[in-house]
Amino acid sequence: MAENMDEGMPEEPLPIQQDLTCPVCQCIFQDPVLLPCSHSFCRECLRRSLEVSRRCPVCREPFEGTQAISNRSLRDTAESFLKQADWRPKQSRPGTEMCNLHLKPLELFCEKDEELVCVDCVTLHVSHTLKPVKEGAPICKKYLGDKVQIFEKKLKKYKKTSQSFKSALEYIEHQAEEAEKQIKAEIDRLRQVLLKEEALRLKALANEKEEKMANMQELISQTDIELTDLNDLIDTLKKEMGREDLPFLRNFKEVNAKAVWTELDPSFCFRALLDVSKHVGSLGFKVWKNMQAHVRYYPVLFDPNTASPWLSLNADYTSVKESAERLSVPDSQERFDPCVFILGAQSYSSGKHKWDINVGDNPKWIVGVCNETVIRKKKFTVSPARGVWAIGLSKGVYSVHNKERTELQVQQRPENIRIKLNLDKGEVSFWDGGRAKHLVTLTHKFEERIFPIFGPGLHTSPVSLVPGKIAVHTS
Structure with missing residues (x-):
């Protein structure tokens, strides 16, 4: 590509000079090549264009690099033009930038197109606002200065957010450590329960073993005694049977009277063996059933990631109360x-x-209950219009948080509020859980995911979730 070959061209371009100017570099052609679309370019300019796109830089027609051929006629004409005897390089003033199209100093700035132009470019910027360079530069600097201020504010926000992310990273580590402690503690507690259950069952097995073995030992001893007596009786009868006939017959009546065995034949007594099925049959189920006394089931738990920084929760997320100070927790979108x-x-x-x-x-x-998209980062009025269906107590008055904020008539102060949600019917009802007394039912066609919502107020006494009942059904 020609470099500085035409920096001294006449101020008024000749028609032939315009015909000999490369559309890409705006200089006199150097080693021009011709494309199938009939446009010509410096060979180097075309090579650089091919690195970006395989289309003609002027008409955007696609072409292959091998389709470009040398334009010898144009090359010879360009070289002849540069050798004209009456052409002399004209030096521009130091620091002056020239218009590539008209080869005149760039003295004006177009605000609409945001580019420098020369006096001959004015006709190409009709209806545009043109200002001298000295006036255009301060305007652009002010514009960029305003952007810099915006970006600096954004930079501060980015730094603050980055710090929040780092704090959240530490908080996640803290959450994991606390959760690990709780998991180990709970599993250890259940392990102790199982060990106690194991000890009780092994003791029951040992007791039955001892009882059954004692019974069997007594049966063996009794059988041994009867076995000895029977042997003695047999020996006596055999001895008498060995006498002479006369003595034998003389004692026969007496001997025959003694030849009597009234004892029952020895046999196993009922339930002589261990009741193994009682000890090991359905053992897992029996242990699991007994575990009910040592575990609690909660239909709902509090979500600590949504809790206001002014609320503190217990270890198993079933109780919440006012925090003595604002907690340092990540300001996530769900909180x-x-x-x-x-x-x-x-x-x-x-x-x-x-x-x-x-x-x-x-x-x-x-x-009450709320939509998943309930507002979280600013104050709002609790009502169905805000995606919340709830009841509450404030200043001694029970209210239904509907559009009119209806007062709820309550005969006795409920300590336990039961919430029944029937999404298929579009109903949420509130009950005095302790007395099983219905308070109010709200209806709505729920279209989002629904969450339980709690506003426990700022009190030192906690609001707690009530464990659900556990029932084992077999069939």
Whole structure:
């Protein structure tokens, strides 16, 4: 490609000069090649264009590199033009940039196209705002300066977010450590229960073994005694049978009277052996059934990742209360802040579900269900319009959190609120769980996943989930 070959061209380009200018580099052709579409380019310019696209830089017609042929006629004409005796290089002023099209200084700036132009380019920018370079530069600098300020604010946000991510990484590590401790503690507790169960069953087995072996030993001793007596009787009879006839017959009546055996034949007594089936039959099921006394089932658990930073939970996520200070937890998208709420860890899209929450004597609380997309990062009014169906207590008044905030008439203060959710019917009902008394039912065509929602208020006394009943059914 020609370099600095035409930097001294006349200010007014000659018609032939325009015909001899490469459309790519805007310089006089050097070793031009011709494409099938009839456009010509410097060989080097075309090679560089091929690295980007295999299309003509002017008309965008596709072509193969092998289809380009040398344009000798154009090459000879370009060389003759450069050798003209009346052409002399004209030096531009130092630091002056020239227009590639008109070879004149770039003295104007087009605000619309955001590019430098020369005075002859004005006709190509009709209706555009053109400003001298000295006026255009401050405008562009101000524009970029405003962007820099925006980016700097964004940079601060990125740094803050990055730090939050690092804190979250540490928090995940902390969560894993705490969960590991709880898992080991619970498994160890259950292991102790199983060891105790094992000891009781082994003791029962040993007791029965001892009893059955004692009975069998007594039976053996009794049989041995009778065996000795029977042997003595046989020996006596054989001895008498060996006498002479007269003495034998003389004692026969007496001997015959003694030849009597009234004892029953020895035999196994009933249930003489171990009742093995009682000890090992369905052993796993029996142990598991007995484990019910040592485990609790909760239909719903609190989700700590959604809890307001002002709420603290117990180790197994079944109780929540006010935190003495704001907890340092990751501000994830699912966490409520600033509203003091927490969701259940379970979600529902169909079927019937039920859970109880013990609100005790807390003076303020909200319980119910909500859509998965409920607002979490700003305050909102609890109502069906916001995707929440709930009841609550505030300032001594029980309310249904509907559009009108209806007062709920309650004869006795409920300490346990039972929530029944029937998604197939589109109903959520609230009950006094302790008295099994119906309070209110709300209806809606639920279209999102539904979560239990709890607003326990800021109190030192906890709000707790109530364990569900465990029943074993066999068939």
